[in-house]
Amino acid sequence: MAVPIFTFSLNQKLLPGRVTIGKYDGTHSCLTAATTADKVLVHSPHRHLGLAVGRVVPSDTNKELALLNINQSVLSVCAGNLNVAEERDVLVVGTPTNLLAYDVENNTDIFYEEAGCISAVVTIGKLGSLPNPLAIAGGNCSLQGFDYKGNDPFWTVTGDNVCSLALMDFDHDGENELIVGSEDFEIRVFKEDNIINEQTETETVTTLAALGSSKFGYGLANGTVGIYEKLQRLWRVKSKNRAVSVYGYDLNGDGVEELITGWSNGKIDARSSRTGEVIFKDNLNHSIAGIVEGDYRLSGKNDLICCSVEGEVRGYNLSRQVTMRSSISAGSVTVETDAIRDLFTKKQALLLELRNYEGNNQFSEISAGDMGQQLAAANQHVGIIPAQTRLQTGVAINMGTEQKPPHVEISLSTNNETVIAAVMVFAEGIFEGETHVLHPKPSEVSSRLDVALYPPRDVPVDIHIKIAMWINQNFLLLTDYEVEGDLNTTFLSLRDNVEVTLSMDSNGQMSVITHNMALAGDIIQSLATFLNLQELQVVTANFPEEQEKIGELLKNISALQDVRLRLGAEMADHSGLIRSLVVRAEDARLLDDMKSMRKWYLELNDVNTDLIRGYNIRCKNHQELLDALKQLNVIIQKAAQLRVGKYKTSVVNLCRIALKNNNLNSLVKILKTGEA
């Protein structure tokens, strides 16, 4: 099908996931990627010479490769139009501490902002009803959007570190929504500050791509790629390799974008967005660094461009003939093949079953006349399960004993003497990975087995909440009949054995008593969904522990920042010293004064050791600072979870203002009452 129409090498090692393309002068596309040496490479083959259309000739002089020094590790790059007044693209680079918007054409900074925390991912585009396009940076539990003046009209918090971002019109209202994939396996859809949708996946969501008509593709850290259309997952596939980048591009010219996936083993494939069927694949020699789309041959059409980590670049597009053929095949043929494939799998399953029965029969014939007990024993050896065996399962909550922490228990038992030698539980999101295999010791093999599950994540809370909701439902019915009933129910959270008390008095006031803020938030959220509440303001939320913690955190953060500043100055001072020592030593070398050269270099060595020590301290300090900031964001997010609708966003915004002013009291008050 699609054939590579051009291929060349940049001769630079690229970082995976950090590739973009921009029209910095307004007309010519320039491939831009982060290299391993903390630099950003801009490849502009059309800058100097008017090349013949249809050919991209990599030059030997390397003049078309411009390197930008960033001097910090580059976490993300994105090119896009930030200033509506100008028809040129701007390069936005995210580093561990800053976000830099740079005008490549004019060699000027547009803004250089401290993004508060890591800008792990950046995307550019219009968001919601905001008038200017924003450069949205996601990182340490927060999302921040900057316009071309460097102001940040958009700021919100999410549940965990952001790993991927995409902008698309999710609900067909003509305005873009932000899709955020994060480390807590969630894909959230933000409509400005509000979360309008949330999907839980099975792994960290590493990459997202918007496809047309409210579809978006995603890739997970465990090698799964798939497509959602609105709330519904259309398909997904799993591979042992990791999807580095997903991208939506209409490769076969049928008007529907295909999901192009670049894998860590160098494979590129295009899958139909409806069925997930592979319609095209190719292999590069090294892991894919990124997939972009741009007019690289000045032909007026956008080509698909894939880059590998070794700097190999390949461009694809599709000739017209192939387009015709594929559009035919997209119609009737796919339906037939689908049907055939389905039938084939069914046939396989049936054959397998049949064989099983046959084996059983055979065995029964052989051992006819023997006692049932012997049969079972024999069964054990031969490994045949009698046909009428039934497996009984039950789910229970075990509060745990002294040896065992509380857990959810699944008990399995068979209705005859067949023993369970191994259990394989297949589920998502409950374990790390997808399957949980349990082998009892041979001596303990019996026909009954309890599987203890320790869900690492929110699942127990979910189960719990379902019960709570059920009681609420019952209770609401109850209040309809007898108005004067006070509800008082106490649950025990499985997660940390904290009591949760739900109570409701006659005038409709409800109180949730728990020490766990996140749990309370979840209860309130699910309650709101259940009762269909659009807006809910919690009158008082009193979490003394969290408040104490937030005070401590703030104190910690300011102390850490002080230390950081001092360390920074010290390091700068040292590096100044190092510079002058190097120059002096070189000077001595040029004068053939070996004695003083030796002296300078010895001194240099000492200062250098000091510097490295200082650097290690600084690294640790930075890590602590990041952790503290993350915890702070998480607390704000939990506090926001306690409210619904506009109150939720207002809590986030107020918290932010309080943080900016470093006002601890107002922050605590906001967390408590939701108002400043």
Next chain:
Amino acid sequence: MDPFYAALSFYRRLKYEECAAVCTELLEKSPYDQAVWTLKMKAVTEQVYVDDIEAEEEGIAEALMDNDTMAQVARPGTSLRTPSTEKGGPNQGLRPRTQTGRPLSGVVRPATQSGRPGTMEQALRTPRTARTARPVTSQSARSVRLGTASMLTESGGPFIQLSRLNLGKYAAQGNIAKPLFEYIFYHENDIRHAMELAVQATQACQFKDWWWKVQLGKCYFTLGLIRDAEQQFRSALKQNQKVEIFLRLARVYIRLDQPLSALDVCKTGLEYFPGEVTLTTEIARLFEGLNNIPTSIKYYRDVLKEDSTHVEAIACIGMQHFYTDQPEISLRFYRRLLQMGIYNAELFNNLGLCCFYAQQYDMTLTCFEQALSLASEEAVADVWYNIAHVAIGVGDCNLAMQCLRLCLSADSNHASAYNNLGMLEMRLGHRDQARAFFQAAGSLAPYLFEPHHNYAKLAEEMGDLQTSYIVIQKALQAYPSHVSSQELLQKLQKHFAFM
């Protein structure tokens, strides 16, 4: 008279040494008198105070080892390092260039002459000529040259022991903190302590004082933390617009090699302070750096409209007229400088040249005589070099050769003099000597195209085509659009192809 009043009076009359002496006496009697202490700090600081915006210079270490610039190969015309090809200005053949490939400037400023060295060796060898002494690092820039006060031994130990100072205590006291900062920054040149004080002081006033932000930015800039400096200046500008902050921010962008951003900053500054001379001058300098001489001259003219005694503007415009073949007008500008009371060898030298090219021969030699009598060691070579020009102009080759030899005796690294001497020797038919001179000139100043071109011509005449071919390429590297060199190269290429 009350001795403290006397000290204040000395301070106001700019008699800082006397003021400091009186303060020292007072402090011996009452060591805890903060008023006296502060006054002494101020007096001592004023003694060594320099305009650090004007004197700012990038050190060797920074130039070589720092990569503050974003783009390594920026589009021509957007970077000070890759100057654009001329835009209607005089070409290289008419106006000589400095090492950086930029036309000579009308005045010598820090970093107008020394270029960006390619290697450490080059960087270290160039300033060996003493006149282009570059500081090792920018932190040591001023201190080395002016001999920082902290280096001088003081009787009875230093005035303030910085390591024993409780910075936190003074940071909270605004009226003491500011003079103390200036003392530490300018007098002691201890940037780290100054910065610590500034950090604590901004916190003490809850980030509401723009002055501290500027000082913090200054500290960051000196330490080489350019981006942090930028942030401080920007935040200070939000609170209060001052010319100084605009200038410092522009300097930050110049260090980052983003001249267009720097221009932007200066122009924003001009919106707040229309017609501000320092800002306009900065813009003119930036355009000069970008090789856009006509625009630069336009801004210098704007400067002159506001301040008709601005030496830099007059000199630059005069220079531009001289190199665009209007020596008469140039003469008027230089005479204006003379009227203003500038009386040095450089000016008389320029006047002499202008007179010569404006055909006022009677004045020429007197000007040069005056220049020679005023010239210092360094300038005398240039004066002799220019006299040689006059001699060549009147056809007196012997005089010219003698002048050039005098020039070389004063400055044995004068590349242009070697070149001209070579030319004269060639006319006399001494080809081997001429070749030696050209080679010397070429190795001393690879950025000049003339020695390479002349050497190539000579080599071609002598039949050494291979050398000619190599050397002419060097000439074209220095000046790509030089027609004569191009022709020679084509001729040689044709010749080689024919063989």
